[in-house]
Amino acid sequence: MVSFKGQLLLLILAYIPGILLPRIINLGNVVVSWFFMGTWVVYVFILLIIAYAIDRGRRSRID
Amino acid sequence: MIKPELLALLIIFGWLILTFGYGYIATKKMKGRATEWFVAGRKLGLLVLWLSLGANIYSSYTFLGLPGLAAREGFSVWAITLYGMISYLIGFWLIPRLWRDAKRHRWLTLADAFRDLYNSRFVAGFVALTGTLWSIPYVQLQIQGMGYIIEVSGYGYIDPLIAKLIAFSLLVVFVVIGGLISVTSINALQGAIMLVAIWFIGITSPIIAFGGYDKLFTTLINYSPPAGSVFHLTPTMNDLYFLYSIILVAPLAFWLWPNRVQNVFGARSEDVVKRNMVLVGIYQLSQIPAILVGLTAVGLVATGMLNVPIHVKEYADQSFLLVARTLYNPLVLGLVSAGALAASISTAAAILHVAGALFAKNLFFSESEKRLLRSARLFTGVIAITSLFLAIYYPVALIYLLLVGYAGIVQFFPEYIIALKKPGLIDRYTAIIAMGAGMITVGYVKAFYGRIWNIYEGLWGLSVNLAVLAIALLFKKYLKR
Numbered sequence: 029m030v031s032f033k034g035q036l037l038l039l040i041l042a043y044i045p046g047i048l049l050p051r052i053i054n055l056g057n058v059v060v061s062w063f064f065m066g067t068w069v070v071y072v073f074i075l076l077i078i079a080y081a082i083d084r085g086r087r088s089r090i091d
Numbered sequence: 092m093i094k095p096e097l098l099a100l101l102i103i104f105g106w107l108i109l110t111f112g113y114g115y116i117a118t119k120k121m122k123g124r125a126t127e128w129f130v131a132g133r134k135l136g137l138l139v140l141w142l143s144l145g146a147n148i149y150s151s152y153t154f155l156g157l158p159g160l161a162a163r164e165g166f167s168v169w170a171i172t173l174y175g176m177i178s179y180l181i182g183f184w185l186i187p188r189l190w191r192d193a194k195r196h197r198w199l200t201l202a203d204a205f206r207d208l209y210n211s212r213f214v215a216g217f218v219a220l221t222g223t224l225w226s227i228p229y230v231q232l233q234i235q236g237m238g239y240i241i242e243v244s245g246y247g248y249i250d251p252l253i254a255k256l257i258a259f260s261l262l263v264v265f266v267v268i269g270g271l272i273s274v275t276s277i278n279a280l281q282g283a284i285m286l287v288a289i290w291f292i293g294i295t296s297p298i299i300a301f302g303g304y305d306k307l308f309t310t311l312i313n314y315s316p317p318a319g320s321v322f323h324l325t326p327t328m329n330d331l332y333f334l335y336s337i338i339l340v341a342p343l344a345f346w347l348w349p350n351r352v353q354n355v356f357g358a359r360s361e362d363v364v365k366r367n368m369v370l371v372g373i374y375q376l377s378q379i380p381a382i383l384v385g386l387t388a389v390g391l392v393a394t395g396m397l398n399v400p401i402h403v404k405e406y407a408d409q410s411f412l413l414v415a416r417t418l419y420n421p422l423v424l425g426l427v428s429a430g431a432l433a434a435s436i437s438t439a440a441a442i443l444h445v446a447g448a449l450f451a452k453n454l455f456f457s458e459s460e461k462r463l464l465r466s467a468r469l470f471t472g473v474i475a476i477t478s479l480f481l482a483i484y485y486p487v488a489l490i491y492l493l494l495v496g497y498a499g500i501v502q503f504f505p506e507y508i509i510a511l512k513k514p515g516l517i518d519r520y521t522a523i524i525a526m527g528a529g530m531i532t533v534g535y536v537k538a539f540y541g542r543i544w545n546i547y548e549g550l551w552g553l554s555v556n557l558a559v560l561a562i563a564l565l566f567k568k569y570l571k572r
Binding site for chain 2: 049056068069073075077083
């Protein structure tokens, strides 16, 4: 099981790209902003996979 | 030779009959016990759960609402896709815990959880009633979606109202005579067809229409939207307020929809639940091609290949189907529409099923199984008819129907988490008053302001909810002195 602190850290990491968003907006570039958002979505999905991998690793060590 | 408009409709209704037949066969195998009716006897394996949950979650809002929002507003659509993905991270921690508690305490509904956490049937009744009411916009969304599907796929051959009534009557009958096993069987089929349809149309339509994704964006950048349109590709600070407020609040509510919770309760094991979080995230990624379809619709309008006011909400919400009708032959349109219709029916079926269960089990406290099942079926019908009435007489943009539902459902979150982590900290009356205050705030903001400072109404509600809790706790502390 992912620990509570580990889960919280992953959640914070998921939101961090939001800090960059005002800068992205100021660039005024359509392609950059849409690419950034698409990447952010995929990035969160990767964090989800990492959460699962960590959880499986912990459970196999316990077993 | 079959006329193109008839071909698409034949495929759609043929799929419905196939689905109905499959679900009916599954229903006949049902043992008739409450646990079978409510949570499939907790037997669902990974593949069926994955497909079923995907079809449950992703419905008219994915096929129609999301491309619709992309077509109407452009950049804002990313808030929707992002909050969903963040929801899975939260779900990875929250849902296994909920599953374990549900199995240990034999919870059948979300309201059962609140009953035990607050040791109060009153709280359970409140959650059951409000959970049911906030689900009505979600069902209304599906019905509106079904209407658009028939309208576009039939090339106007069948009156959308009549088609809606026929499809929805089949749905209600099926939900009434069936149970979670049957709904799950249907959902598994719909989930499979949905994935194929979204990725196929999403990936190929920009290439067919414009010769590539870069050319799609070039077309859109050079497009001047008509007066009254709010479509924009370049994000603004207004988009930021909306996005930040949505991604902070909506993920908290994602897993508290009664139908999703109940779907998870049906899982065979905790490991299945966890693996499912990751696998269902694939459905969330599927929203990216859905967004591309919405943009393609705008591009088709910009180049004159589609002649509709795409910035108007009814047409925007039809954009997925309009793209399919414009660029593909009726066979493809029929299959895509069948998938979209099936997705809507499956989600509506799941919501109605659970809404009926909540109402009957947690609001009227029926202990006799026979009476329980009869009550559930009766109230399912009442909720369905209410939603149908609203869909016909008070249609709203599909995405905003879902978001207002989320705004209501999220008011359960603080009271659920606090009771889980610190049992006894909040009493039942404080919980109900805080949740109620949050819900009233959501309704008030939505009804009288639409949106304040482009901040999601759910955040306003949650702020009031937490403020009431904070005041109550401070008062309790003061009294103890």
